[in-house]
Structure formats: C-alpha cells, structure tokens
Amino acid sequence: xDGSLSLEGVADHPAVEVHDLNVSYGSTPVLVDVGxxxxxxxxxxxxxxxxxxxxxxxxxxxxxxxxDSGVIRVNGCEPGDRPDFWRAVAxxxxxxxxxxxxxxxxxxxxxxxxxxxxxxxxxxDEALERLGLGGHADAIPPSLSSGQKQRLTLALVLLRPSALxxxxxxxxxxxxxxxxxxxxxxxxxxxxxxSLLLASHDDKxxxxxxxxxxxxxxx
Amino acid sequence: xxxVELRPVRRWIxxxxxxxxxxxxxxxxxYVVVFSILVLAAMAQETLxxxxxxxxxxxxxxxxxAWAAVCAGLLFATLRRLGPVTVSRPAAYFLLTAPVSxxxxxxxxxxxxxxxxxxxxxxxxxxxxxHAASTGSIVLVATGAVLGVLLAVAAATAQARPRVSxxxxxxxRVAVAAGLAVLVAEEAGWTPPTPGGWPxxxxxxxxxxxxxxxxxxxxxxxxxxxxxxxNDLILDSAKTAGTLADSVYGVEPSFLADMLERRYxxxxxxxxxxxxxxxxxxxxxxxxLARRRVPRxxxxxxxxxxxxxxxxxxPWLLASTLLIGTMLxxxxxxxxxKTDATNPVLLRLLGxxxxxxxxxxxxxxxxxxxxxxxxxxxxxxLTGALPPGQWWPLGLALGPIGAxxxxxxxxxxxxxxxLLPVETPMGSVPTGPLLHAFAGLDLLILALPTVxxxxxxxxxxxxxxxxxxxxxxxxxxxxxxFTTSPDRVELxxx
Numbered sequence: 001x002d003g004s005l006s007l008e009g010v011a012d013h014p015a016v017e018v019h020d021l022n023v024s025y026g027s028t029p030v031l032v033d034v035g036x037x038x039x040x041x042x043x044x045x046x047x048x049x050x051x052x053x054x055x056x057x058x059x060x061x062x063x064x065x066x067x068d069s070g071v072i073r074v075n076g077c078e079p080g081d082r083p084d085f086w087r088a089v090a091x092x093x094x095x096x097x098x099x100x101x102x103x104x105x106x107x108x109x110x111x112x113x114x115x116x117x118x119x120x121x122x123x124x125d126e127a128l129e130r131l132g133l134g135g136h137a138d139a140i141p142p143s144l145s146s147g148q149k150q151r152l153t154l155a156l157v158l159l160r161p162s163a164l165x166x167x168x169x170x171x172x173x174x175x176x177x178x179x180x181x182x183x184x185x186x187x188x189x190x191x192x193x194x195s196l197l198l199a200s201h202d203d204k205x206x207x208x209x210x211x212x213x214x215x216x217x218x219x
Numbered sequence: 220x221x222x223v224e225l226r227p228v229r230r231w232i233x234x235x236x237x238x239x240x241x242x243x244x245x246x247x248x249x250y251v252v253v254f255s256i257l258v259l260a261a262m263a264q265e266t267l268x269x270x271x272x273x274x275x276x277x278x279x280x281x282x283x284x285a286w287a288a289v290c291a292g293l294l295f296a297t298l299r300r301l302g303p304v305t306v307s308r309p310a311a312y313f314l315l316t317a318p319v320s321x322x323x324x325x326x327x328x329x330x331x332x333x334x335x336x337x338x339x340x341x342x343x344x345x346x347x348x349x350h351a352a353s354t355g356s357i358v359l360v361a362t363g364a365v366l367g368v369l370l371a372v373a374a375a376t377a378q379a380r381p382r383v384s385x386x387x388x389x390x391x392r393v394a395v396a397a398g399l400a401v402l403v404a405e406e407a408g409w410t411p412p413t414p415g416g417w418p419x420x421x422x423x424x425x426x427x428x429x430x431x432x433x434x435x436x437x438x439x440x441x442x443x444x445x446x447x448x449x450n451d452l453i454l455d456s457a458k459t460a461g462t463l464a465d466s467v468y469g470v471e472p473s474f475l476a477d478m479l480e481r482r483y484x485x486x487x488x489x490x491x492x493x494x495x496x497x498x499x500x501x502x503x504x505x506x507x508l509a510r511r512r513v514p515r516x517x518x519x520x521x522x523x524x525x526x527x528x529x530x531x532x533x534p535w536l537l538a539s540t541l542l543i544g545t546m547l548x549x550x551x552x553x554x555x556x557k558t559d560a561t562n563p564v565l566l567r568l569l570g571x572x573x574x575x576x577x578x579x580x581x582x583x584x585x586x587x588x589x590x591x592x593x594x595x596x597x598x599x600x601l602t603g604a605l606p607p608g609q610w611w612p613l614g615l616a617l618g619p620i621g622a623x624x625x626x627x628x629x630x631x632x633x634x635x636x637x638l639l640p641v642e643t644p645m646g647s648v649p650t651g652p653l654l655h656a657f658a659g660l661d662l663l664i665l666a667l668p669t670v671x672x673x674x675x676x677x678x679x680x681x682x683x684x685x686x687x688x689x690x691x692x693x694x695x696x697x698x699x700x701f702t703t704s705p706d707r708v709e710l711x712x713x
Contacts, residue, residue, distance in 0.1 A: 142484075
C-alpha cells in the first residue's frame with residue numbers, strides 16, 4: 001500500500017473497512033471491538049439510540065478522532081489529514097463554518113473551483129434550486145436558518161467530486177420535503193458510483209437514500 | 220398594563236448575586252482595580268506627561284482645532300459602537316422583556332456613558348492645550364467635558380433614531396478625516412489660515428456655561444426619550460458590551476473582532492459574483508473580498524498620509540508605523556485564513572494542500588501591502604521627511620513582509636491560555652496572550668535593514684534596496700515553506 005488515495009481505482013478496495021475499533025471517553029467505553037465494511041459503490045446507514053457511538057465511529061473513519069485501538073481503512077488507505085484523503089472523502093461530521101463576505105452561491109463556486117470543476121457546468125444553480133436554496137443564493141450563510149445551512153452544507157459536499165460521503169444525521173433540521181430531496185440526491189450519488197456512510201435516526205430516509213441499514217448493536 | 224417597580228428587582232438581583240460571592244470579594248476586586256490603575260499610571264508617568272504636557276508644544280491654532288475634531292469624531296464613534304444606551308446581557312434577556320420602566324432600566328448606562336464621555340472630552344482638551352504652542356484658557360478643559368456630554372447625548376439620540384444615526388455617523392467620520400487631513404497638510408508644508416489665537420476667558424466662560432445648560436437640557440431630554448430606543452439596537456449594544464467584557468476577561472481579542480466582522484457582513488446586501496477565472500480560487504476569493512471592503516480600502520489609502528505626522532518623531536517610531544501600517548493594509552483580506560486556522564472544516568472540503576492554500580492567500584495581502592508601503596514611503600520622500608535616496612521602491616519588499624506578518628497573525632487563531640506563565644520581578648506574565656499579541660509582529664524583523672537605515676538616517680542606496688528585497692523574499696519563502704506542507708490540509712500542525 002503506498003498510502004495515497006485518489007478518486008480513480010477506488011473499486012479495488014472496500015470504501016470503508018473497520019476492524020476491532022475501540023474508543024472510550026474516560027472510563028466509559030463507547031465503541032468496543034466494532035467492525036464495519038462499506039463496499040465500494042454501496043451505502044451503509046448506521047442507526048442506534050443517542051450516545052451509542054454513531055458520531056464517534058464516523059469521526060474515527062473521517063480521521064477527525066483517534067481511536068484507542070483498531071484498524072480503519074478508507075479505500076484501502078489509512079485515513080488522515082492528507083490532501084488526497086480530503087479530495088476523495090467529503091463529510092458533514094463537523095459543524096460547518098463559513099468564509100466572511102462570501103454568499104452561499106460563491107461558497108459553492110469556490111468549492112467547485114478548488115476541485116478543478118467549471119462552476120458553470122458543475123450544476124450549482126440546479127443543486128441550490130433542488131435543495132430549496134434558489135432564492136437564497138445571494139445570502140451569506142450565517143444569515144440562513146439552521147435547516148437552510150444544513151441544506152447548503154449538503155449541497156457543497158454533493159457538488160464537489162468525491163469517492164466517499166460520510167454524513168452525520170443529514171436529515172437533521174430538514175422538513176419532510178427536504179428529507180425526500182436529500183435522500184434522492186444521495187441515491188443519485190450512489191448510482192453515480194460513490195460510496196456512502198451515514199448515521200441516521202430516520203430509517204425511511206436511509207432506505208430512500210439507497211443505504212443498507214445497520215444497527216450499531218450489531219457492529 | 221401594570222409597570223413593575225424596577226428598584227426592588229435590581230436590589231434583589233444584587234443581594235442574590237452578592238450571596239453567591241465570597242465575603243469581601245467585591246472589596247478585593249475594587250482594591251485590585253484601583254491598585255492596578257495606580258501602578259499603571261505610575262509606570263506610564265513619563266508617557267502621560269509627554270502626552271498631556273510635552274517639553275516643546277508644537278500645535279498651531281489650526282492643528283489644535285484639527286486634533287479637537289479628530290478626538291470628537293473618535294469619541295463619538297466609540298460611543299456609537301458601544302451603544303451608548305445598553306444593558307448587561309442577563310438584563311437584556313430578563314429585564315428588557317419584563318414590564319419595568321424602560322427609562323429606569325436604561326438610564327444608568329446613559330449616565331455612565333455621559334460621565335465617561337465628559338472625562339474623555341476633558342482629557343482630550345487638556346492634551347490639546349498642553350500641545351498648543353500658544354497658551355489657552357484652562358476653562359477650555361471644562362468646555363471639552365461639556366462637549367463630551369453633548370457627544371454622548373448626540374450618540375444616544377442617534378441610537379434612538381436610526382435615520383439620524385447614518386447622518387451622525389457620517390459626520391463623525393468626516394470630522395476625523397478632515398482633522399487628519401489638516402494635520403497631514405500642515406506637516407506637508409501647508410500654512411493654514413491663523414484662527415486668531417485662543418478665545419479670551421471672558422468669551423470662553425460664558426460660552427462654556429451656555430453649552431453646559433444646553434448639554435444638561437439635552438441629557439434630560441435624552442433620558443426622557445430613552446424608552447424610544449429600539450429593542451434590536453439595545454440588544455446589539457448589549458451583545459457588544461458583553462463580548463467586549465468576554466474579550467477583556469478571557470484575554471481573547473478575537474471574540475470582539477469576530478463579532479464586529481459578523482455584524483459588518485450581516486448588514487451588507489451582497490450579490491453573487493463569479494470568482495475571477497484566471498486567478499487561483501483562493502486568490503480570486505480574496506480579491507472579491509477586497510472589492511467588497513471599499514470603505515476599508517479608502518481608509519487604508521487615506522492612512523498612507525499618517526506617517527507624515529511622525530516626520531518629527533523618533534525614527535524608530537516612524538519605521539514601526541510604516542511596518543504596522545503595511546501589515547494592517549495587508550490584513551484587509553486575511554479573515555478567511557483566520558476562519559481556516561480556527562476551524563479547518565472548509566479547508567477539508569476544498570481539499571487543497573496547506574502550502575497551496577497559503578501561497579494562494581498571499582497574493583492579495585502582498586499587493587495591498589506593497590501599494591500601501593510604496594505610497595507611504597513615496598509621500599514621506601516627496602515631503603523631504605526621509606534621508607536622501609529613493610525610498611519608495613522599498614515598498615516592494617515591505618509589502619510581502621507585511622502580508623506574511625498578517626497571514627501569521629491570522630493563523631494564530633485563539634489565544635492559548637493553557638501555557639505556563641513566566642515569572643518576572645514585576646509579577647507573572649501570561650504567556651499565551653503575549654505570544655498571540657506578537658504573532659505576526661515578530662516577522663516584521665525581516666524589515667530590519669530598512670528600520671536600521673531609517674533609525675541611523677542613512678541614505679537609501681541600491682545595495683540597501685537589493686539586500687532588503689532579497690531578505691524579504693527569502694523570509695517570505697522560508698515562512699511559507701517551513702510552516703506548511705504539501706501533505707497536510709490544515710494550516711496548523713496537529
């Protein structure tokens with residue numbers, strides 16, 4: 001393994017492999033010998049009650065949290081703060097932040113430009129329109145409601161190219177119509193060859209997005 | 220609706236709060252504050268003496284009037300920024316929405332602001348009188364205090380009437396700009412018309428008395444109209460005062476800076492513009508940001524004349540002002556770096572290497588810094604305030620140095636309060652705030668050849684230019700190379 005990760009050739013490995021993962025907060029174990037596989041091009045939705053460790057698992061897979069022990073592979077490589085990792089993996093595990101003085105549309109354009117996409121062909125307007133943000137393209141993100149911010153965050157991760165999407169409760173703060181739209185977009189993402197790992201409390205949403213539901217208790 | 224008496228509510232709050240404090244805590248706090256002020260005053264005795272009564276008074280009549288305009292404009296801007304009518308954050312939550320007399324709720328802060336403004340006005344008048352070449356009546360100190368009260372009343376009136384506030388704020392800015400323009404013009408050799416000397420005491424005393432009557436009437440009217448102050452503006456000022464207190468107590472200036480930045484953009488109506496295609500994306504973003512900060516750019520452009528005011532000051536002060544001015548001009552667009560340094564979520568989304576990110580973020584600050592430094596040096600050279608030689612090309616070196624210093628300051632993120640304090644004979648010094656304060660400023664050492672040349676009144680030679688430009692570019696390149704990585708996204712090492 002050369003340790004580099006790219007958008008090409010990701011089908012050679014499972015999108016995510018987790019073995020014997022252990023994480024504790026102080027003396028409280030949260031994840032004990034957890035194992036999980038997300039095949040390339042497939043979606044997995046982990047479910048379970050609050051505090052069971054869904055977000056912790058996603059944070060570990062995203063390299064944002066170091067586990068006590070265990071093996072994690074993303075597209076065959078160890079996750080880490082490397083540019084090639086973050087060009088292949090897009091996540092909403094962390095709360096979003098925004099650049100001052102930039103509108104919602106300009107944030108989307110900036111993300112597309114950074115990934116070498118032509119903003120005119122990336123479908124920014126369509127994505128914002130589909131997510132109900134068409135009338136808010138000129139708004140600065142901090143002025144949007146929490147649901148609209150969530151939609152914008154999802155628009156940004158879906159607009160840019162990626163091999164794996166890691167989403168923590170993407171249905172949160174969305175109204176029923178919004179959930180249906182996002183689920184449809186995630187299904188399109190899977191159909192386009194991407195892999196998906198998400199945590200959710202909404203089984204209906206997970207099924208609509210095309211992800212296989214896996215309970216945390218079974219991992 | 221029944222209006223609840225506010226005084227017993229406040230008394231109950233005070234009593235309950237003091238019940239939770241240790242015995243004698245309030246007295247200890249008061250002792251520490253008074254003692255600290257006395258110690259600081261004793262330490263800064265010479266500086267204070269130089270400010271209020273210099274050995275060689277240097278201000279002409281026009282200069283004194285110009286300084287008065289600048290001080291008045293700045294005092295008004297400060298009062299407007301703080302409210303001046305405000306309440307504490309808990310009071311904004313619990314009492315602003317309660318059926319209590321709004322006048323009684325809001326009047327204490329107006330009183331405090333008015334007293335503060337009167338003291339500031341008196342101090343400004345005392346300083347200006349001390350600097351004036353000809354002696355003015357000491358009663359003018361009282362005039363300054365009364366003018367301070369009038370400014371506080373004007374600020375409170377502007378706060379209650381949003382339509383008036385725009386005109387008043389513009390007038391304040393014009394006063395500052397006009398005052399500085401006169402001072403700079405004088406320094407550049409312009410002979411101002413003589414105002415005819417200080418007014419005699421027989422004119423000053425009745426005039427001050429009349430102004431005092433107007434100020435007292437204005438204050439009473441302002442108190443009467445306090446209930447008209449819109450809720451949203453009181454909440455804004457409560458947030459400002461609270462954040463200012465957080466910044467002071469937490470020794471974290473970014474709390475206040477971030478709030479002001481958020482508020483600035485929240486009041487702007489933007490229209491999405493395509494990012495310039497020929498530029499790298501982050502450079503294009505910075506350029507767009509600069510285009511959206513025209514007022515700040517105009518102030519920065521006007522500030523290129525300010526070093527002229529220091530042409531008679533010690534050379535090290537002139538050199539420091541030049542470098543800090545360059546750095547401040549470069550900081551116009553570094554807020555995105557600050558965002559990324561504090562929280563790298565967007566950097567991960569962009570997927571760029573930290574090295575590419577910082578190189579792309581350098582160009583706009585470097586351009587702004589270069590333009591600022593070149594113009595400032597050019598103006599100083601034109602007015603003969605510098606030793607012989609061509610000084611303006613040094614702007615080519617100072618600009619990138621100022622830019623890299625601004626980037627480093629933006630990358631400093633939050634103050635680290637977990638570092639061990641350093642024990643000194645003067646007491647323990649907190650390391651975190653100290654390191655944070657000097658982050659960025661430390662890189663200005665790259666401009667040492669220019670500083671030494673200015674301090675020793677050496678002429679600007681070609682060898683100085685080549686050496687300074689070479690050192691500057693090497694330093695910038697080294698900073699960008701050694702503090703970033705092609706294998707890391709985050710701007711800070713984890």
